[in-house]
Amino acid sequence: MQPHERLSNALTAAKKGGRTALIPFVTAGYPRRENFIDVLEAISDVGDAVEIGVPFSDPMADGMTIQRSSFEAIKNGVSLRWILDELDGAGERIKAPLVLMSYLNPLLAYGYEKLAARAANCGVCAFIVPDLPFEESEELRAALESKGLGLIQLVTPATPAPRLAKLANASKGFLYAVTITGITGGGSELPDNLANYLDGIAAVSPIPVCAGFGIRAASDVDNVGRHATGAIVGSALVEVLEKGEDPATFLRGLRGDR
Numbered sequence: 650m651q652p653h654e655r656l657s658n659a660l661t662a663a664k665k666g667g668r669t670a671l672i673p674f675v676t677a678g679y680p681r682r683e684n685f686i687d688v689l690e691a692i693s694d695v696g697d698a699v700e701i702g703v704p705f706s707d708p709m710a711d712g713m714t715i716q717r718s719s720f721e722a723i724k725n726g727v728s729l730r731w732i733l734d735e736l737d738g739a740g741e742r743i744k745a746p747l748v749l750m751s752y753l754n755p756l757l758a759y760g761y762e763k764l765a766a767r768a769a770n771c772g773v774c775a776f777i778v779p780d781l782p783f784e785e786s787e788e789l790r791a792a793l794e795s796k797g798l799g800l801i802q803l804v805t806p807a808t809p810a811p812r813l814a815k816l817a818n819a820s821k822g823f824l825y826a827v828t829i830t831g832i833t834g835g836g837s838e839l840p841d842n843l844a845n846y847l848d849g850i851a852a853v854s855p856i857p858v859c860a861g862f863g864i865r866a867a868s869d870v871d872n873v874g875r876h877a878t879g880a881i882v883g884s885a886l887v888e889v890l891e892k893g894e895d896p897a898t899f900l901r902g903l904r905g906d907r
Contacts, residue, residue, distance in 0.1 A: 652773070652775070652797045652799070653822040654797075655746050656698055656746040656822040657821075660697055660698065660859065660878050660879050663878075668904065668905075669870050669871070670698070670878050671696050671697055672696060672699065672700055672748070672859055672861075672879055672880065672882070673900055674861075674887070675689065675886065675890065676701075676715060676719055676887060677731075677735075678704070678726075678727035678732070679721055679722040680721065685735055686739045686742060688890065689739070689742075692896050692900060693744055694744065696745050697746075699748070700748045700749075700750050700881060700883070701732065702715065702750045702883075703749060704719040704727050704728075705751065706720075707752070714883075715887060729755040729764075733771055737771050747774060748773070748777060749773050749776050750777040750778075753780050756776075756778065762795075768798060769796040769797065773798065775798055775823075777801045777825060778800070783815070798821075799821025800820070801820055801821070801822050801824070802819055802820035803816075803825040803827055804816055804817070804826055804850060814853050817850070817853050817854040823856055823857040824854045824856055825881070826846070826847060827861060828863050843872060843873070843876070847876035851877060857878035857879060859877060859881055861883065862883075864880050865882070865885040867903050870905075880903075
């Protein structure tokens, strides 16, 4: 099984099991470098997949919470190379499929071919690169696909129908449906037209659709799950970690576990 298929299958299995797949996001090495793998292990025991943010100095798709976490992680010496080293050393502790979310510069600096080989050996199944347009993604996509990794595409409420179909067919792992035309952590309410938006994406996507941005509560996960395979929670979880609270307990609450 290819790594991107492992990711898709994990999300689909959750949905077939009667619940919304949950994808927690964490900024690598935040709030403390030394317990990164401990935090990752805790949230991977609850999440169906985990999205790991590679800290970047200009995270233009992210709101203040994730910007702050990125800044602090960089200040503490977290880098893409460090993340891969940590994942490599984690062995069998991390059970859930992993997705790396990175802006393009760190990937370019590392080297696409070397990155794909190293990531595949560390349990990474796919990448999200918010600042890489589809039209410029062929080189990275080829390197990733040579190792069975997926390049996850993002769509938004402003994506025209023809482009939506193109991105859905190109994406591997899952298709990321951004719920708002804005940045992460920007508000507490999902848009009123969420159902129609997600239903439209699911109708054309051959792979699972997962929605992110603005998901903070169990009710949000439930609303998303009626129209998509999974829900991605980022800023709210980062805030939980900042407060020193238990991330697994928070995530179980989002799933409605008792």
